[in-house]
Amino acid sequence: MxxxxxxxxxxxxxxxxxxxxxxxxxxxxxxxxxxxxxxxxxxxxxxxxxxxxxxxxxxxxxxxxxxxxxxxxHPEVVRAVAEQAERFTHTCLLVTEYDAAVEVAATLNRLTPGDHDKRTALFSTGAEAVENAVKIARTHTGRSAVVVLTHAYHGRTLLTMSMTAKNVPYKEGFGPYAPEIYRVPSPYPFRWAGGGRSPAEVAREALDLLVDTISSQIGAHNVAAIVVEPIQGEGGFVVPPDGYLSGVAEFAGEHGIVFVADEIQSGLGRTGAMFAVDHEGVVPDLVTTAKALAGGLPLAAVTGRAEIMDSVAPGGLGGTYAGNPVACAAALAALRVIERDDxxxxxxxxxxxxxxxxxxxxxxxxxxxxxxxxxxxxxxxxxxxxxxxxxxxxxxxxxxxxxxxxxxxxxxxxxxxxxxxxxxxxxxxxxxxxxxxxxxxxxxxxxxxxxxx
CATH class of the missing domain: 3.90.1150.10 (Aspartate Aminotransferase, domain 1)
Incomplete structure (x- = not known):
């Protein structure tokens, strides 16, 4: 058009x-x-x-x-959708298989940060992706606690709503919320309440607070995942100062905690890099994508380290519409445009x-x-x-x-x-x-x- x-x-x-x-x-x-x-x-x-x-x-x-x-x-997305819809619109990936889903997974395995062995799980919405990232992290670690930031937004399901910080309109009247969600201060330089004034000071103080909260109030050995938006979306487009994300990733790695980058809004080229974590050279354990992934059709994904992703037994992940073939066709076209046209x-x-x-x-x-x-x-x-x-x-x-x-x-x-x-x-x-x-x-x-x- x-x-x-x-x-x-x-x-x-x-x-x-x-x-x-x-x-x-x-x-x-x-x-x-x-x-x-x-x-x-x-x-x-x-x-x-x-x-x-x-x-x-x-x-x-x-x-x-x-x-x-x-x-x-986009004409290539439109054409891919029409061609796939003419062949078949649905069989359910949990029942029979089709190559488009495998190709989407392979592309995300290649594009996400790091050259380690990866696996991808496909879903329908960003909230589903975040929720399943937590499920995967809990299965892999055998732990239950999840750490998120103030000003975070992760979705509208019970778990992701609990992980979201803003009350109105996302949480008001919908409680009680999911347990074992812990919140630490976001490194929000414009509104930082600590003594730090420079970005480097804010990054250091916020990281110290994260470490102290986890160590003294939760216990690092109880934490399954730290989930962070590399640039906070609904919370106000808060850009963390350099050094914060790498510090969180390092702390998580030292304590066997799964570091999850929620790239649902910031990923796939939006910030000037394929993923927002690329600006700091951070390699997350798991990355969630959605939004731009399929050019307007509902598709989401969790991509991450093979040993973490494969910790869930067959049948533990999925959904009737997860990895819908029409959405996968759209995603392959959209991803091709994002890469080819830089x-x-x-x-x-x-x-x-x-x-x-x-x-x-x-x-x-x-x-x-x-x-x-x-x-x-x-x-x-x-x-x-x-x-x-x-x-x-x-x-x-x-x-x-x-x-x-x-x-x-x-x-x-x-x-x-x-x-x-x-x-x-x-x-x-x-x-x-x-x-x-x-x-x-x-x-x-x-x-x-x-x-x-």
């Missing part, structure tokens, strides 16, 4: 009248628990453009939450174009307290000027302005005060330039309106 690479608004408001009509119907058919960022109904999408049912062409800085890295309708380099180019303009928006008198991120995973944290007090309404104002102007943005963060940018890695540079211009004007509206609703 080839769509015009320009923003175009044909209705006086976003959403337009047809989207409003359809949204009203949706309210009576879908459960209220399904929220929505922007209530527009999509007719077509591709590259960095979303076309709604009213004919508006919106710039996509969300990628379906980092899913459509190769675009929402989409990590495209992510680095997006960072090169966007980061200087975003950093120019920050300052002591600005509502933008910090700009951070890597590659095409960038964020602005909004705070009351001159402070670190979260300003979620300012973030919401900017996002709403962008939406009215036809640019789809997302907010995130433990305090709801972070605006995140996740453009497709294939976005046209002129389209990105236009979107950044809208965002810059949106930040100006925050300066004028502050925290007023």
């Amino acid at each position: 080839t769509l015009p690479t320009q923003r175009r608004l044909v209705t006086t408001t976003i959403p337009g009248p047809e989207s409003i009509r359809l949204h009203e119907r949706r309210r009576h058919e879908l459960a209220a628990g399904f929220g929505t960022v922007l209530p527009v109904f999509v007719a077509e999408a591709g590259g960095g453009i979303i076309v709604d049912v009213d004919g508006n062409h919106l710039i996509d800085l969300a990628s379906g939450i980092a899913v459509t890295s190769v675009g929402a309708s 989409l990590p380099a495209k992510a680095r180019r997006i960072e090169q174009l966007a980061l200087p303009r975003l950093r120019a928006l920050a300052g002591p008198d600005s509502w933008v307290g910090e700009v951070r991120g890597r590659g095409a995973m960038l964020a602005l944290e909004f705070c009351e000027p001159g402070t670190t007090r979260p300003a979620p309404l300012a973030a919401a104002r900017v996002s709403a302005y962008c939406h009215r102007q036809g640019v789809l943005t997302l907010t995130c963060g433990t305090y709801g005060n972070v605006l995140r940018l996740l453009p497709p890695l294939v976005i046209d540079e002129e389209l990105l330039d236009d979107a950044l211009g809208v965002l810059e004007k949106g930040v100006a509206t925050a300066a004028e309106g502050g925290e007023r609703a």
